[in-house]
Amino acid sequence: MNVLRIAYKELLMLRDPKMIAYLLITPVALVVILGTALADAFHGGIVVGDVRVLYDDSRAGTEPAERWKAYAQAAETQGVRFEPAADGVDGKREAADGQYAGYVEITDDGMAYYGSGARPLESRIAQSALEAFAGRYALAEAAEGNEAGEMEENRPTRSPRPLGIESGVGANGAQSGADGAPSGSGKLSEHATAQWFLIGAENAKIVEVTALEADASDRPRAIDYYAIAMTTLIVLFSALTAAQLMDAERTRRTSLRLIAAPVTKADIFAGKILGFFLMNSLTVVLVVLITKYVFQANWGDHLLPVLVVLLSEVVFALGLGLGVSYVVKGAAAGFVIMVFVQLAALFGGSYYPMDEASGVFRAISRLMPLKWTNEAILQVIFADNHAMVWPAAGWNIGLAVLLLTVAAISMRRREGL
Amino acid sequence: MNVVELKSVTRTYGDFVAVDRLSLAVREGEIFALLGPNGAGKSTTIHMIASLLRVTEGTIEILGKNIAAHRRFAKQQIGLVPQDIAIYEDMTAYENVQFFAGLYGLRGKELRQRTEEALAFVGLEDRLRGYPKHFSGGMKRRLNIACAIAHRPRLVIMDEPTVGIDPQSRQYILNAIRKLNAMGCTIIYSSHYMEEVEELCTRIAIMDHGKIIAEGTKEQLTAMIAAPKSIRVEVRTETPLDTEKLRNIAGVRSVEFEGQTLTIGTDTGVNNLNLIIRRLVDDGVDIRALDAHDVNLETVFLTLTGRSLRDT
Numbered sequence: 001m002n003v004l005r006i007a008y009k010e011l012l013m014l015r016d017p018k019m020i021a022y023l024l025i026t027p028v029a030l031v032v033i034l035g036t037a038l039a040d041a042f043h044g045g046i047v048v049g050d051v052r053v054l055y056d057d058s059r060a061g062t063e064p065a066e067r068w069k070a071y072a073q074a075a076e077t078q079g080v081r082f083e084p085a086a087d088g089v090d091g092k093r094e095a096a097d098g099q100y101a102g103y104v105e106i107t108d109d110g111m112a113y114y115g116s117g118a119r120p121l122e123s124r125i126a127q128s129a130l131e132a133f134a135g136r137y138a139l140a141e142a143a144e145g146n147e148a149g150e151m152e153e154n155r156p157t158r159s160p161r162p163l164g165i166e167s168g169v170g171a172n173g174a175q176s177g178a179d180g181a182p183s184g185s186g187k188l189s190e191h192a193t194a195q196w197f198l199i200g201a202e203n204a205k206i207v208e209v210t211a212l213e214a215d216a217s218d219r220p221r222a223i224d225y226y227a228i229a230m231t232t233l234i235v236l237f238s239a240l241t242a243a244q245l246m247d248a249e250r251t252r253r254t255s256l257r258l259i260a261a262p263v264t265k266a267d268i269f270a271g272k273i274l275g276f277f278l279m280n281s282l283t284v285v286l287v288v289l290i291t292k293y294v295f296q297a298n299w300g301d302h303l304l305p306v307l308v309v310l311l312s313e314v315v316f317a318l319g320l321g322l323g324v325s326y327v328v329k330g331a332a333a334g335f336v337i338m339v340f341v342q343l344a345a346l347f348g349g350s351y352y353p354m355d356e357a358s359g360v361f362r363a364i365s366r367l368m369p370l371k372w373t374n375e376a377i378l379q380v381i382f383a384d385n386h387a388m389v390w391p392a393a394g395w396n397i398g399l400a401v402l403l404l405t406v407a408a409i410s411m412r413r414r415e416g417l
Numbered sequence: 418m419n420v421v422e423l424k425s426v427t428r429t430y431g432d433f434v435a436v437d438r439l440s441l442a443v444r445e446g447e448i449f450a451l452l453g454p455n456g457a458g459k460s461t462t463i464h465m466i467a468s469l470l471r472v473t474e475g476t477i478e479i480l481g482k483n484i485a486a487h488r489r490f491a492k493q494q495i496g497l498v499p500q501d502i503a504i505y506e507d508m509t510a511y512e513n514v515q516f517f518a519g520l521y522g523l524r525g526k527e528l529r530q531r532t533e534e535a536l537a538f539v540g541l542e543d544r545l546r547g548y549p550k551h552f553s554g555g556m557k558r559r560l561n562i563a564c565a566i567a568h569r570p571r572l573v574i575m576d577e578p579t580v581g582i583d584p585q586s587r588q589y590i591l592n593a594i595r596k597l598n599a600m601g602c603t604i605i606y607s608s609h610y611m612e613e614v615e616e617l618c619t620r621i622a623i624m625d626h627g628k629i630i631a632e633g634t635k636e637q638l639t640a641m642i643a644a645p646k647s648i649r650v651e652v653r654t655e656t657p658l659d660t661e662k663l664r665n666i667a668g669v670r671s672v673e674f675e676g677q678t679l680t681i682g683t684d685t686g687v688n689n690l691n692l693i694i695r696r697l698v699d700d701g702v703d704i705r706a707l708d709a710h711d712v713n714l715e716t717v718f719l720t721l722t723g724r725s726l727r728d729t
Contacts, residue, residue: 002519002520005516005519005520009505009508009516012507012508012512013507015507016507252503252504252505252506253499253501253502253503254503254504254505256467256469256497256499256501256503257497257499257503257517257564257565258520259468259469260467260468260469260492260495260497261492261517261520261521262489262492262493262520262521262522263520415469415470415471416469
């Protein structure tokens with residue numbers, strides 16, 4: 001009963017307008033501001049990076065294949081790098097996710113080029129390079145239906161075929177990496193351009209050019225992305241409040257009354273934790289509902305797994321705050337938490353998607369709680385993939401249990417709170 | 418019966434001994450004072466009785482039960498009024514008292530009644546819904562007391578309850594303490610204000626450096642002093658004061674000169690005030706003020722320790 005009494009006392013903090021502003025108004029305001037101001041950034045921008053094209057040449061060992069290789073080497077000096085696809089790599093997926101400017105399938109019938117919709121400019125450059133290759137070895141001719149007879153013989157079937165690739169999500173849209181981690185857009189749309197480049201008998205013809213775009217409905221808009229990112233960020237910031245759970249009692253000297261009363265430290269600890277969890281869970285649910293129904297942010301059709309992940313993050317923030325407050329004394333605890341939260345926000349994609357991070361940054365990003373929390377939620381909403389829900393929740397709660405255990409042991413050893 | 422009994426209680430912090438083999442007993446119905454300067458060990462002793470600190474050595478019994486083995490029972494019997502105001506500023510006065518009283522097992526109607534009674538007892542019945550952040554210092558002190566008494570403890574421990582408040586509030590609190598005692602509550606009162614202790618307390622223990630240096634009623638303590646009358650003279654002198662000449666005056670027991678204050682202990686019934694004044698004037702001492710009174714606890718403490726109660 002004392003646990004509930006202490007928890008109820010914590011909930012009374014919600015009467016404080018400053019607390020309402022911090023927990024509720026701030027995240028909603030951030031969602032609206034960032035979601036509006038950065039809306040254009042989520043439509044796909046013109047970014048010219050490395051022009052890397054993945055290819056698969058089934059003619060290995062033949063003279064045409066050798067010519068292709070020679071051309072590919074030469075093209076690299078001009079800034080277009082053709083990379084052979086490793087076994088098992090889905091080149092179309094890689095291109096659709098923006099990891100490559102495009103993907104080329106080279107067979108005896110010719111080249112099928114799949115350009116990335118996420119990198120339109122680079123794709124066009126790559127396509128030009130392929131056209132140059134085709135033009136080097138034969139006459140190039142662009143038409144739709146002009147040479148029906150010949151083209152009918154050589155034209156491959158071009159009925160649109162949904163790829164039906166599951167899992168993943170596109171943030172801009174890209175989430176998958178060249179390491180083959182399963183992610184990426186739920187669907188790919190193929191928009192065949194009506195250009196074939198028919199080359200003579202050299203089998204170096206581009207027979208089809210297809211632009212790949214992740215289905216727009218499977219990508220988050222800015223308001224959608226920041227609804228998730230700001231909610232998770234504010235939840236993590238509540239670790240600062242958690243760090244004050246016991247410290248505030250000591251500062252106010254009410255810890256003396258609590259310890260002098262016939263209440264165990266375990267009751268006090270449990271009551272404070274329960275109160276914090278209920279208070280922050282309530283505000284998280286309110287933020288989700290407000291952004292969903294007032295600002296039309298897309299929280300998907302499966303709110304339950306989304307809330308499981310969010311509430312697990314509340315638990316993690318609690319553990320982080322309390323654990324650090326018992327290990328690092330005084331004001332330094334707040335500083336440590338603030339640094340951690342800012343790094344987690346930066347590498348976890350709170351301010352901008354970190355999909356294109358590579359190397360060390362990618363490795364650090366994967367270690368951030370905000371990264372796996374945001375990713376799990378995005379996957380549920382935009383890829384209908386629940387596979388990451390329990391791992392994310394498990395990590396959040398597991399780490400929280402560890403940190404709370406440290407806090408509990410430390411508290412038990414102390415006189416007072 | 419003894420409500421509280423300490424037997425050779427010691428509390429150390431590393432090499433520092435805060436309380437040194439302290440033994441005392443507080444009888445039911447007493448207002449028992451712990452008097453001493455800052456750093457004497459009063460708060461440490463009180464915190465050990467209230468189970469806020471562990472005892473390094475010795476035992477403490479509450480109503481005959483060792484608190485180490487019956488901690489919950491001991492806590493249930495005690496109401497603590499800490500030296501610092503320990504209330505929640507973001508809860509109303511009513512909510513504060515109700516919250517703390519609830520921790521002692523009060524529920525429902527009884528909880529509501531006791532909460533209202535406690536607030537009425539300290540004169541805050543018309544401020545139930547007020548927030549402490551809008552209270553004066555005196556009102557906060559009274560709320561501090563209300564939070565400690567709502568569950569009707571048998572022992573109330575008050576640690577410097579009148580620090581930093583106006584005289585009116587102070588008097589209100591002292592009256593409340595008398596009323597509480599009259600209702601059957603035993604009180605341990607810790608202070609360095611000698612006047613309050615003299616006015617209020619039935620028995621006094623004087624502490625210094627973690628030990629009790631004297632214990633008894635006010636009359637018993639003042640009887641310990643050989644010089645029951647004290648003459649305090651504020652002087653101004655440019656030459657060193659010859660205290661030996663003063664000691665030679667009939668009836669003078671002790672002479673202390675510190676700063677510009679001369680304190681002379683003398684027998685009562687000996688009319689030597691004129692002689693003392695004449696000696697000072699003849700020696701060229703400029704007398705600024707003079708006060709003669711019977712010895713008090715301040716004098717007792719000064720005699721026993723060589724320091725005043727207000728020294729830090």
